[in-house]
Amino acid sequence: MHFLTIDDFEVDGKTILVRTDINSGVDENKEPVDNIRIKHHSKTIKELSDKGAKVVILAHQGRLNGDDFIRLEKHAELLSKHIEKDVKYIDDIFGSYAKKSIKEMEKGDIILLENVRFSVEETAVKKDHHKTHMVRELSGLFDYYVNDSFAVNHREHVSLIGFPAVLPSFAGRILQKELEVLTKLMENPQRPSVLCLGGGKVDDSIMVIEKMLSNDAVDTVLTSGLVSMVFLAANGDYIGNATHSVLVDKKADLEIKSAKKILKKYKDKIVMPIDFAIEVEGKRVEIPFSALPSDYPILDIGKKTIKLYKEIIDGAGTVVGNGPAGVFEKEQFALGTEELFHAMHESKAFAVIGGGDSSIAAEKMGLLDKMDHFSTGGGAFILYISGKSLPGVDALVNSAKKYSTLITRVS
Ligand code: 3PG
Numbered sequence: 001m002h003f004l005t006i007d008d009f010e011v012d013g014k015t016i017l018v019r020t021d022i023n024s025g026v027d028e029n030k031e032p033v034d035n036i037r038i039k040h041h042s043k044t045i046k047e048l049s050d051k052g053a054k055v056v057i058l059a060h061q062g063r064l065n066g067d068d069f070i071r072l073e074k075h076a077e078l079l080s081k082h083i084e085k086d087v088k089y090i091d092d093i094f095g096s097y098a099k100k101s102i103k104e105m106e107k108g109d110i111i112l113l114e115n116v117r118f119s120v121e122e123t124a125v126k127k128d129h130h131k132t133h134m135v136r137e138l139s140g141l142f143d144y145y146v147n148d149s150f151a152v153n154h155r156e157h158v159s160l161i162g163f164p165a166v167l168p169s170f171a172g173r174i175l176q177k178e179l180e181v182l183t184k185l186m187e188n189p190q191r192p193s194v195l196c197l198g199g200g201k202v203d204d205s206i207m208v209i210e211k212m213l214s215n216d217a218v219d220t221v222l223t224s225g226l227v228s229m230v231f232l233a234a235n236g237d238y239i240g241n242a243t244h245s246v247l248v249d250k251k252a253d254l255e256i257k258s259a260k261k262i263l264k265k266y267k268d269k270i271v272m273p274i275d276f277a278i279e280v281e282g283k284r285v286e287i288p289f290s291a292l293p294s295d296y297p298i299l300d301i302g303k304k305t306i307k308l309y310k311e312i313i314d315g316a317g318t319v320v321g322n323g324p325a326g327v328f329e330k331e332q333f334a335l336g337t338e339e340l341f342h343a344m345h346e347s348k349a350f351a352v353i354g355g356g357d358s359s360i361a362a363e364k365m366g367l368l369d370k371m372d373h374f375s376t377g378g379g380a381f382i383l384y385i386s387g388k389s390l391p392g393v394d395a396l397v398n399s400a401k402k403y404s405t406l407i408t409r410v411s
Helices: 036-050 073-083 096-103 120-124 133-139 173-187 202-214 225-234 241-249 253-269 303-314 335-346 356-364 379-385 391-403
Strands: 015-019 054-058 087-089 110-112 144-147 169-171 193-197 220-223 275-280 283-288 298-301 318-322 350-354
Touching: 015 036, 036 054, 036 073, 036 173, 073 087, 073 110, 096 133, 120 133, 144 391, 169 173, 169 391, 173 350, 173 379, 173 391, 193 202, 193 303, 202 225, 202 253, 202 379, 220 225, 220 303, 225 241, 225 253, 275 303, 298 303, 298 335, 303 335, 318 335, 318 379, 335 350, 335 356, 350 356, 350 379
Parallel strands: 015 054, 015 144, 054 110, 087 110, 144 169, 193 220, 193 318, 318 350
Antiparallel strands: 275 283, 275 298
8 A cells, every 4th residue: 555645745935735633522511522533633734834834724624414513613722732833714615815815825724614514515426526616626726635534434435435535645653654554464463463352343344354354464453342242242142131222222133143153153262341330320330141141231241250350451462452341431431441451551552442432432531642553434444444445545546646746755
């Protein structure tokens, strides 16, 4: 996979369109909350601006198919805080106000355009992304396009696919690091390699387990959260209605079937919890595996499981974590998540975590920055480590082939 990076270009005086992913959680006033993603994106933007580029940022806010799109005014303030330079918010994407603002920029200036998902074209167009109004109106104003939005690279959206087809394009620092670290992790992990999967996204998790086991990229899979419930069900262990009903709600039949196949082939590599924490009248109560089925909801792994998993993590060469071990939002059920994250941080293993919920949990525990790598991606992280190609990255690779003779290599 060959893509270009900031180091391949002379950016001084150039006008550069940078696609970031500063999509954030929002508070009760529907204002975006500051987070580590915004902080990390600020580094690429600052680097380009400090090198004399005119930097125009394109970003989205709000879930795909959701009704929660908001303006990016507050994001501009948050970026300004981290970059320690003024980031001017322009409430337009590719209309005359946006174009005039871009043309008037001076070296080092930074502007943030309006939420790109306000444009229907962004997500609706399915082919010829470079022929859209967005790309036609904007591309002539730029020398280069930078993709730094790893977390949204699994989407075939105009702002990701359209511009690299018509502009010399390169990866920003976040995308560059994600691809370097995650590719190494998939292709040549330090052994033993341990996958620690929890959380509620069982379809994604089962897919990763299947792929990584069949590629011999992982030696042991530690299951927790709903992922472990799928494996227990696949193993024929009845967990009790209070928890099983969650699997029914999630229509997890297919995943249970896949988990059965995984167990048949790789049973010695899949580790399931040996005890659990259930919620009884708001309190944490620990029960052994032999006490299943339980009439109470299982909300965390138990202390014996924590000890077992910590020992395995301690002896690992690589640990990849995705998804919390329990319902960490309730203080009494955060223990599993907390202890496993601490174990990852303290072990000599190369520790990587990814996924939105894991990042929130690790940040809350002050451990996010202490991991060897945290992935800014949720869906993109899962897909990439399970060996799927990402359309945004493919577009960059194609752009590198098309434009590599035109670039000004920095000596
Ligand atoms: C994310 O928050 O995971 C990315 O911004 C992608 O968001 P999406 O799932 O709404 O495309």
